[in-house]
Amino acid sequence: MKPDQTAMQGGSNGSPPPPPSYWPEILAAAQDQNVRPTEFIRLILMEMSVVCHELRAVSEHSSLGFKLKPLIAQVHSLRTLAETTRYASELAVQADIVNLDGPKFEGVLKVFLDIFRECVYAAGCDDHLCSTIIRQFRDKIPQLDSELRRKMKEIADFPGSDKASV
Numbered sequence: 001m002k003p004d005q006t007a008m009q010g011g012s013n014g015s016p017p018p019p020p021s022y023w024p025e026i027l028a029a030a031q032d033q034n035v036r037p038t039e040f041i042r043l044i045l046m047e048m049s050v051v052c053h054e055l056r057a058v059s060e061h062s063s064l065g066f067k068l069k070p071l072i073a074q075v076h077s078l079r080t081l082a083e084t085t086r087y088a089s090e091l092a093v094q095a096d097i098v099n100l101d102g103p104k105f106e107g108v109l110k111v112f113l114d115i116f117r118e119c120v121y122a123a124g125c126d127d128h129l130c131s132t133i134i135r136q137f138r139d140k141i142p143q144l145d146s147e148l149r150r151k152m153k154e155i156a157d158f159p160g161s162d163k164a165s166v
Contacts, residue, residue, distance in 0.1 A: 019054070022047040026081075037089035044082045051075050100149060113137070 026043045029035040055071045058064040113134065120130045141148075 019050040021050060037085050040085050041082050044078050044085070048075060048078045048082075051078065100145075100152065 022043050026040070026047060029040045029043055051071055051074050055068070055075070058067045058071060116137075117130055117134065120133060125133075
């Protein structure tokens with residue numbers, strides 16, 4: 001990522017140039033759906049360090065005291081933006097509880113069916129009865145697909161859904 005070139009032109013009266021601003025990259029990253037939240041937060045932190053550098057420079061000169069308040073407000077805004085990004089990415093992860101059409105769900109379902117099969121045999125049932133129960137279960141799942149998806153959505157939407165029972 002290239003820093004904002006206009007910010008690198010240097011200050012007035014021979015002062016060193018201010019550090020580059022990362023706002024253009026932050027705005028571009030906010031519009032790009034492929035940018036990972038960690039990269040977005042990294043850009044925000046880079047901009048925060050630029051503002052903190054400016055704060056230090058401003059605090060050294062009493063004549064620049066009028067710039068302190070806007071810089072502190074900018075740090076607060078950047079912090080809020082980083083927290084919002086982190087919160088939004090956590091919500092996105094929580095919202096994707098179970099993909100009923102994905103291979104992971106199929107793998108988990110197979111594990112549960114294997115456990116169920118072991119329990120049926122442990123209860124003394126023969127192969128025929130176990131196969132009949134598994135076949136009934138397999139045939140019933142497609143009939144209850146919409147109901148199962150509705151219940152999964154309720155669980156996902158329920159506050160504290162990790163404690164909810166199916």
